[in-house]
Amino acid sequence: MRGLPAAALTGIFSAAAAYALAGSKAAPVIWTPPQLSTAAYEATPTFSTDGRELVYLSADENFTKWRLLMSRCEHRRWTPPAPPPFAAPAPAIEADPGYTPDGKGLYFVSARHDPENEDFDIWYVARSSEGLWGEPERLPAPVNSPNAELLPRADLSGRLYFGSSRPGGHGQSDIYVAERSPGGRWGVRNLGAPVNTPGNEYEAEISRNGRTLILVADRGDRSHLYRFKATKSGWREVGRVPADPHVFQVGPLLSPDSGALLFAQATRDRSGEIFRHSLDPKGSRSWPSPCAEGPYDR
Template structure:
């Protein structure tokens, strides 16, 4: 292989790998963002912007990250760039207004709030829009989550949904005969049991769906969490073990956390944890991503009031360290309950002490660069309502999960709601050669808005693949170009795309630029009258072409076009010209030219005469000879 061709191949591979790497970075950034790991997402979004990859979209994401980091000084810089983008979603007018308010530029803030309202913007919730702080206002500029149906709710209380390996575990008072209604938290509840059902189950028979083993007792059991290896369960239960119900000095039985071990498919060996106490409640267990910390809610002495969120370190032998209060950024003088920690170690919890929409609202923590909790964020509607909203759970995808609520319109008392976040949408496909069907590497695919402004640009990989992230409910164009092909621009729209759709496929074919005889040495060869065999003169010219294709231009591809003069019947001439094309093709192949580099060999009969010798005028043999020919069209020559 010649050096220049080796270098060319290396360059193509480098460009393809670069494009693939950027696509991977995009997925990483969005994954971190969806899981509220905003500080880590910032670094990746900045890298993507520096590489000019999906710059408009990533600038919007970056601005949001800085806002959620409670940093309006930097957020306002990026929001200013965002609102200058063509066809920017109008909620960014509101976000920019809030960022300006965060840096006390009230005059400019009012201007952009008016633009938001003039564009038809409507705030999601009046209470939050008037009273919420900067971070919550920005987050709730646009609805973040949506609900889908859950089929395992009963007419009683159902909450604490926890998904694992295709199953959903939850606490329920679905047994018939239970008359006491669940009021709130752990007071005056009917007796709860732990149930498990397949995630996509259409129906559930509650008395047949109780979890196997010794988890369920005669009193309250659940909710729960399971260790990463799936062998240990931590669960809440009324202070009952060994057939003994224990009470405090006031005659009340508090909550405790117990653990169980999975033996075969049954949960056995119930053990009480050292952090429990008969005089106060400890409940609602949650594990961090590596299982090294157990989070829980407790009204133990020394807290900030009501119930607080605590954690305890889990030692190598399974024992627990001393409980630590998460501090007053999370905890208030009221109640914080139902902690949950996702796989990016972001804490979610419910509280009636932070500013919210109703009674208990669900909040997320936002951490700083040192991974310390810096602020909390109200998740807004529809996750929160004017009633109690609690027991938040997020799957590892960061896009789906469950909450529970006693809001109006449910099946029973407390109901489980499955939520989903709209996944990022991309347009992707494969660019191919229209003549060969082969993928076209190193083609530039540009995303244009409806006014033909360039928004993003990527390069196809070695398989001709591309992908570009786009907004929903918008019109675009894709412009594709490569030096060896004719440019093409096609429309693409994301309007009317379903909420669960993550990609739009747009495969694109490019027409090669055909350059006839760009290389002087590709001479035409000629045939004797009524013959299609390669004569001596023709073989000399063909050998030159073989040498060029195998040595001088090893990436060159050609088409073979053969012709006849006008003498003889048209069907006969068509057949004769095809035989001349085939004999030319066979000769080149016999000399070592790869068949894949001869894109086509075709006979045209007498359709393309080079002169006026069409049978209506007298012509010499030399004139007819000019029409008995094969020509070579160079399709690709890099």
């Protein structure tokens, strides 16, 4: 990815599958549905508003060759995954899908515009009320830049959070937030400290209400998950998610009530899998709900 230092890439995308999951009572548990789990790397899930459609990132075991896959819950089983209709054909690399909270579209990153497959930009694809996907549109500057943009995620107000290694930040890569004016023009600002540091902050998941943020940051030898809460004076860090300290984590997704979290990390024998962790024991006990008939229990 253009703009990320080689040392950071080595730490982020190393072959971490050789490490075992550190066991503890608070350790997250594997969530990946059996129908979707492979020897490759499954990561960065996102659900439609009814919870019965899943788009996610599939990569090789070294987490380098990325593509988007989609599966639906039908007849109490997840269907065999296949590229979504809007996905670019290989060898274009695409990743980091994120449904909008209203279900009217999906953001993702793609290098389909770059013959070298290095410049990841944010794209948006709309969806009709009948469920038909439109033609993907590449967001303009200043949202996109000549450097890499990662994990675009929107809250209910329409603010779009993403990571970028563009110049002028606090460190190697920072978290930015973009807002669109009534006239349709985008404005972008750096989220600032304490979220951004001289280190490498490159992904941020935002809750629907914009009050909880899960940060993926490299503040040492590997990237991990940090939890932030919004206060009257700004963002406040409230601790790390208790994931495996020996491997990197990637692609966080909060439940609708922010009580649970999905993310991906390497395992001993299955490359990367999607894990679930409860942030609030009183909330989101059934999220994501099992693939079964009936409404999605949020």
